[in-house]
Amino acid sequence: MTEFNYTIKDPAGIHARPAGLFVKEAAAFDGTVTIGKNGKDVDAKRILGVMSLGVKSGEQITVKVDGAGEKEVADKLKAFLEANL
Amino acid sequence: MIVTGKSVFGGIAIGKLHVLAKSDEKVKRLSISDAEAEKKRFNDAREKSKDQLKVLFEKALKEVGEDNAQIFEVHQLMLDDLDYVESVENMITEEAVNAEYAVAVTGDNFAEIFASMDDDYMKARSADVKDISNRVISILSGNGEGEFTEDEPVILMADDLAPSETVQLERSLILSFVTRFGSSNSHTAILARTMNIPSLIGVDFSEDCNGKMGIVDGYEGKLIIDPDEETLDDYIKKKKADDEKAALLQKFKGLDNVTKDGRRINLYANIGNVGDVANVLKNDAGGIGLFRSEFLYLESDDYPTEEEQFRAYKKVAQNMNGKKVIIRTLDIGDDKQADYFDLGKEENPALGFRAIRICLEKPEIFKTQLRAIYRASHYGNISVMFPMITSVKEVKKIKEILGEVKAELDRESFPYKDVEIGIMIETPAAVMVSDELAKEVQFFSVGTNDLTQYTLAIDRQNPKLDAFYDPHHPAVLKMLKMVADNGHAAGCWVGICGELGADTTLTEEFLRMGYDELSVSPSMILPVRAAIRNIKLK
Structure with a gap:
């Protein structure tokens, strides 16, 4: 399992649109x-x-990723958070 | 009959009232015997809902832009949410109930979770969960696309409108939205502003007004049901005048701010939030003459971080695409209070611990903001301006702090541009020493509201003093002339960003004084441009 912490910077918090995009990113992963x-x-x-x-x-x-290719997925999700939230 | 509410967009609408029926009232609980068949009905309806949402997304993308359209993508994801799907399927299996009922209950449960959150934005999202559930229910019960089948424009009334309801409506048939509930954050309110139609929220109307004649007065926040002939005539006239004015003003879009004899002036807009930029561009302002940075502090429970501020300034600078953006540093205190500043109670807050005085006493707060502004300067055309200046000493101190901030940014290798610096002239003291101040900065912007209040020693909040208040007082106008002359003598450009800047009875006088810029609210850009183009100075 790979995990990382991230502090949300967007003034509105995790609102509907980025939440939707994040879920889409996560759903593309089998694990x-x-x-x-x-x-x-x-x-x-x-x-x-x-x-x-x-x-x-x-x-x-805290984001936890478990499964084949978890490191890459964790990096991808982290990059997504940094760019959007 | 008159019912009052809160206006989310000004203007006047006159037309037939149409009350939208509530669809979630029709769901009945029925017992079923074949759970698998019922689940299939649910999943088919869910797929069909997603197809509809795809179409709505495309439609919304064209009509209201990507930011507003994305909610329909979120709705599709919600319909795929396993917590949601499993909850409906479990109810069908375990309680042997019809799909409509299972969806309605599940929708209500999730809506309840959001409604109980301690965040206004999340509270408003309960409407989204209800919306997707109503969509599925309406497909299950065979009611295609809602019941809005008017063929003449109407004032649309409802408890609240879901985004999918509002986007399905034929725009040309909607004169106004009137809702019982909803907040300024609700989709209806946002859409009303995007569509520029007068709309009211929080209006307690009764169902029986359906089909009656109505008037929405978005200026005064009232709905008039069944108006008498005199009132109706009155409003028809008002609306006609409004429409003519608006149509006339549209002709001034894209034109220069130039007098008949060729004198040009910059016309910028005042804004108080990142979201106002759309209005600035729509009204064709040449830049932002006053970006009040207070919103970052007032909307927050603690000091906004450098990163939060940087993002806000950068976004505005980028959206303005190279046009000038003048950010005024923190002007808190007096009537604008944030608890965490812990400023304490003052006898005379307008003359108290506020604006630049706080910044110079608490340089760590000031530096955070300056760092954010300078970092954002890399992404556009940013200027910075300082409020409530009374002396040259203050400006020198500010420049010293600016020097430290720039040195820090250099050490950390942050790119920034050579930011133009200016000051607000809003105290009589600043006017009297404006010759000296002009040597320190690159521009002046006169804040006429405070300058008038301080010059006339009249508290604008006190209605008893209205009789004594004269916004055109010769003392104020003489000061404006003096500021322009002193500024120009030392090579500064001079502008006005107070309410007086939008007073078209004075536009000619400002031009004669030599003002280089007027900054007004976005909606006043075109009226002031129209006035400028009608002036002949020689």
Whole structure:
């Protein structure tokens, strides 16, 4: 399993549009991807769960990727977060 | 009958009232025997919903732009969300209920989760979950595309409108939106602003007004149901005047701000948020003459970080595509308060600890903002301006801090441009020493609201003083002349960014004083341009 932390910088937090794009990125991967805040992890392929975390600007999330090619996927997701959130 | 509400966009609409029926009321709970067949019905309807959303996305992309259209992609993802799908399927299997009912309950449950979140934006998203559920239900129950089948333009009324409902509506048939609920963040409100139609939210109307004649007054936030003839005539006249004015002004788009005898002036816009840029461009402003940076501080629970500020400034600079963007540094205090600044109560807040005074006392806050502005300067044409200046000493101190900020950025290898610096002239003291101040900066922008209040010693918030308040007081006009002369003598350009800048009865006088720039609210750009083009100075 590969995991990394990221602090959300977008003033609006994880709002609907980037959440949708993130879920799409995660869904393209066969293994499992979770996103969590304060120890609560949700499936990153499910948009309602991701949105209901209610992550605000300045809060830290933990992304965990598990499965074949997890390192590349983690890098890709990290780059996505840096560019969009 | 008059019902009041909150206006989300000004203007007047007159027409038949059309109350949209609520579709989620029709769902009945039925027992089913074949759960597999019911699940198939659900999944077929879900696929069909996604197909519809794809079409809506394309339609919205063309009509309201990508930012507004993306919500329909999010809706498609929601329909694919396994938590959602499994919840519906489990209900069908375990409770042996019809798909419509399972979808309605699931939709309500998720909507409830969002509605209970402590964030206004997320609260508003409960409408999205309800929206996708209603779409599936409407397909399941065989109601194709909603019941809006009017063929004449109407004032559309509803509890709240879901994005998919609003985008399906034929635009040319909508005069106005009136909703019982919704917030300024709701899709309806955003769409109303995009479509430029007068709209009201929070209006407590009764169902029986359907089909009656109505007037929406977006200036005063009222809905008039069944107006009497006199009121109707009155509003028809008002609307006609509005329409003529708007049509006339459109002709001034793309034209120069030049008098009949060839004198040119820059006409810029005042904005208070990143989102206002669209309005600036739509109204054909030549730049942004006053970007109030306070919103970053007022909308936040703590000091905004350098990164947050940098993104906001960069976005505005990029969207303006090389046109000038003048960012005014933090002007907090007086009537603009943010709790975390902990400024304490003051006897005379307008004369108190505010704006540049805070920045010079708390240089760490000031530096964070300056770093963000300078970093953003790399991406466009940014100038910076400082509020509430009273002395040359203050400006020298600011320049010293600027020097430190630039040295820091150099060390960290951040690229930045040579940012033009200017000051607001809004205290009588600054006017009196403007000859000296002009040697320190590259431009002046006169903030007439504060300058008038300080010059006349009249508190604008106190209605008892209205009789004494004269925005055209000769003392203020003499000061404006003095500022222009002193600025020009030292090579500064001079502008006006207060309300007076948009006062077309004074435009000619400002031109005669030699002002180089007027910065006004986006909606005043074209009226002021029209005034300029009608002036002959010689």
